[in-house]
Structure formats: C-alpha cells, structure tokens
Amino acid sequence: MKSLQKNWRVLAAAILAAALFTGCKGADAVKEEPLNTYTAESGMFSVSLPGEWTEGDTMGLTDLMNLSRDDGMEAVIMGMTKGQLLGQGGSNVESLEDFFNYADALFLNGAAATTELDNTESIALAGMTATIAKDGTMTQKNGASGKLFIECGETERAYYLLMFSGTKGYDKKIASIKTNLGFEELEIPEPETLADTLRWFNASYAVITSLNGGDLNIPAGYEPGSMIETSMKTMLERDWGVTDQASLEETVERLVTKGHNSEALDYLAQSGTEGMTREDLITAMETNGFDDEEQTIMLAAFDAKNAYGDHAIAGWDLSRAMSLLGWGYLAGFYTYEEAMDKSLVTAQMIQQEFTSWDDFMNSYFYGYSYWSGNAPEDTDSQAYKRRRLYEEIKEEDNSPFSADWNTSLQKVW
Numbered sequence: 001m002k003s004l005q006k007n008w009r010v011l012a013a014a015i016l017a018a019a020l021f022t023g024c025k026g027a028d029a030v031k032e033e034p035l036n037t038y039t040a041e042s043g044m045f046s047v048s049l050p051g052e053w054t055e056g057d058t059m060g061l062t063d064l065m066n067l068s069r070d071d072g073m074e075a076v077i078m079g080m081t082k083g084q085l086l087g088q089g090g091s092n093v094e095s096l097e098d099f100f101n102y103a104d105a106l107f108l109n110g111a112a113a114t115t116e117l118d119n120t121e122s123i124a125l126a127g128m129t130a131t132i133a134k135d136g137t138m139t140q141k142n143g144a145s146g147k148l149f150i151e152c153g154e155t156e157r158a159y160y161l162l163m164f165s166g167t168k169g170y171d172k173k174i175a176s177i178k179t180n181l182g183f184e185e186l187e188i189p190e191p192e193t194l195a196d197t198l199r200w201f202n203a204s205y206a207v208i209t210s211l212n213g214g215d216l217n218i219p220a221g222y223e224p225g226s227m228i229e230t231s232m233k234t235m236l237e238r239d240w241g242v243t244d245q246a247s248l249e250e251t252v253e254r255l256v257t258k259g260h261n262s263e264a265l266d267y268l269a270q271s272g273t274e275g276m277t278r279e280d281l282i283t284a285m286e287t288n289g290f291d292d293e294e295q296t297i298m299l300a301a302f303d304a305k306n307a308y309g310d311h312a313i314a315g316w317d318l319s320r321a322m323s324l325l326g327w328g329y330l331a332g333f334y335t336y337e338e339a340m341d342k343s344l345v346t347a348q349m350i351q352q353e354f355t356s357w358d359d360f361m362n363s364y365f366y367g368y369s370y371w372s373g374n375a376p377e378d379t380d381s382q383a384y385k386r387r388r389l390y391e392e393i394k395e396e397d398n399s400p401f402s403a404d405w406n407t408s409l410q411k412v413w
Contacts, residue, residue: 259317316367
C-alpha cells in the first residue's frame with residue numbers, strides 16, 4: 001500500500017536545494033551597496049536589502065520570496081496570515097513559538113537538511129509585535145553546509161519567516177544585512193472565495209491537501225507553475241506509477257470503479273463475516289491469532305460495510321480520485337478545464353453515494369484505517385490525527401466544508 005509524501009515539504013526541499021548554499025563565490029570583503037526593495041507577488045509584504053538580489057522561482061507560492069545575491073548569499077522570506085495556517089498544515093500554531101517550530105519542521109529539519117541553532121538577538125522590524133531569532137549552521141542531505149540566520153516575526157494578522165544563508169565571508173555579509181534590513185507589511189490579501197462547486201471539490205480532499213501544506217482556497221491546493229509541475233510529476237510517478245495522461249486516467253478509473261472498496265468487500269466475503277456481530281468477529285479474530293494491525297484492517301472493513309453497505313470505504317477511493325484529478329492538472333497532464341470537467345463527474349457520483357460530509361469522510365477514514373492498519377482510537381496514529389484535522393477544518397470560518405453537501409454542482413469554469 002503506497003504512501004503519499006507531503007508535497008509542501010517537497011516544494012520546500014526544492015526551494016532550499018536551489019536557494020541555499022549554492023555559491024562559494026563571495027569574497028571576504030563587503031562592499032557598501034545601496035538598498036533595494038523587493039515585494040512578494042501577492043503584495044503582502046516587502047523587504048529592503050543591501051545590494052542586488054535575483055528573485056528565483058517560488059513554485060506558485062505568492063507569499064514567498066526566493067532571493068540570491070552574486071556574492072553567494074541566499075534568502076527565503078515567507079509570510080502567512082493566521083487564517084492561512086490551518087489550510088497549510090499549521091492547525092496547532094497558536095503562538096510565535098509554535099510558528100517557529102512549524103517553519104523549522106517545514107523548511108529545515110526533516111525537509112531538506114538538519115540545523116544546529118542557538119538563540120540570538122532579533123532585528124527590530126517595523127510592525128512586528130514579537131520576534132524570535134536564531135543563528136547557527138545548516139547541513140543539507142547532500143552534504144552541503146553553511147551558516148544560517150533565521151528570524152520569525154508576528155504582526156496582528158500574520159506570521160513571517162526571514163531566512164538568510166551563506167558560506168564564504170558570511171559573518172560580514174550577514175552583519176550588513178542585519179544592519180540595513182527593512183521590512184514592511186503591506187496589504188494582507190483577503191482569502192479568495194471560490195464558487196460553491198469548486199469549494200465542494202476542494203472539500204472532497206481537504207484533509208490530504210492540508211496535510212500536504214496546500215491552500216484550501218485554491219483549486220487543487222497550489223498555483224500552477226514550472227516547479228510545482230515537476231514536483232507533482234515526480235510524486236505521481238513515485239507513489240502512483242502515473243507518468244502521463246493515459247496512466248492517470250487508468251488509475252482514476254480503477255479508484256472510481258473498484259479501488260480498495262472492492263478489495264475490502266471481497267475480503268469480508270472470503271472471511272465469512274456475513275451475519276456476525278462485531279463482538280463475534282473480535283472473538284473470532286483473537287481465537288485465530290490476528291495481530292492488532294490485522295484486527296484494525298478487518299474491523300475497518302466490517303464497520304464500513306455495516307455503515308454504508310456496498311459503498312463501505314468508497315469515500316477513501318473517491319477522495320483520492322478527486323485529488324489525483326487536481327494533481328494531474330498541476331502536473332500538466334490535463335488542462336484546467338479538463339481536470340474540472342472530470343472532477344465534476346466524480347463529485348456528482350460522490351453526492352449520489354453518500355448523504356453528508358460526515359458520511360463521506362467517515363467512509364474515507366474507514367478506508368484509511370483499512371489501507372494503513374492505523375487504529376483510529378490510537379491518539380498517536382495518523383488515522384486519529386486525520387480525523388482530528390477534519391474536525392478542525394470544519395470549524396474554520398472559510399472552511400470548504402461549509403459548502404452545502406447538496407450543492408447543485410455545475411460547470412463554473
């Protein structure tokens with residue numbers, strides 16, 4: 001059973017691989033250079049930095065800047081509104097310290113590198129109500145290493161990460177940056193309100209989008225771009241064996257018509273569970289030496305069948321079909337219109353098979369436990385954490401799950 005990697009972490013690793021410690025070309029001397037101002041594509045914030053910096057690819061992330069300078073200094077600067085965090089994997093962020101830990105896990109340790117950091121003096125930045133700063137060293141998985149300065153700041157409505165790295169002559173260069181760095185929060189963008197049909201689509205795979213660090217207010221979770229296309233193609237081939245439109249369509253068709261649901265129903269039939277109570281089944285499994293994972297898999301299928309009949313864990317399959325259609329668009333296998341047309345057909349099928357978001361998602365969670373062997377009652381398991389995340393997303397003001405289950409799904413693109 002294949003596992004999905006967290007695509008946001010793939011993106012973060014790609015940015016870091018391209019941006020940090022790429023140059024040993026800087027000289028020890030630091031020239032006095034004029035300040036230049038750079039603004040995030042979203043218009044959310046700007047920074048002023050000494051010298052000329054080149055803006056690199058941000059893979060469609062409009063609140064992130066990827067900057068490099070000819071002397072080998074590199075920077076990644078990111079802003080996230082507090083309302084964005086849940087939709088991008090930050091459901092537990094309640095303080096600046098939480099945000100620092102979130103950013104550290106997202107961009108550094110476990111993503112592309114390991115770091116050794118100590119607390120240091122923060123740069124005073126306009127509009128920040130609190131800041132945390134650390135400096136130290138970072139070593140990428142490919143062995144490249146260098147020095148690093150990170151500052152996280154908080155304003156009334158957003159959190160920010162400013163990360164600078166370099167190798168040769170780093171100490172003098174970072175001293176100049178710290179002395180001259182300017183920051184201004186500009187206009188915090190209001191979340192885009194999608195048409196009801198598109199919000200419904202996003203809700204159908206909101207849990208995996210959130211786990212992957214995607215944006216629940218963007219179709220398919222990410223803005224299209226060359227690096228997101230490369231990342232999606234890599235993930236689809238690695239985790240799904242999908243390499244082109246034909247293999248994508250074959251995979252989606254298999255999920256929609258058979259998937260794990262067909263397998264689970266066959267498993268129950270072959271195991272002779274018809275007419276058994278749950279208690280009888282547990283006793284039989286214990287008598288026959290089923291281990292904990294085997295019992296979890298059997299009970300997930302059994303409970304799903306009792307709850308949803310022949311649609312048992314179809315929610316798991318159909319949610320993944322919807323996500324694959326979105327990812328297929330980002331990978332360039334479909335045009336936007338093609339992906340949305342196919343999503344409409346699958347979404348209408350989901351509406352016919354289930355009666356509410358809770359029913360659909362319960363089927364999804366049964367399917368996840370069947371696939372993974374994770375017991376939903378184990379608070380350390382991914383099954384438990386996914387269900388908890390669903391409940392958290394539902395409570396958000398702009399939650400895609402606020403789209404009515406019975407929305408009249410129609411072509412709005």
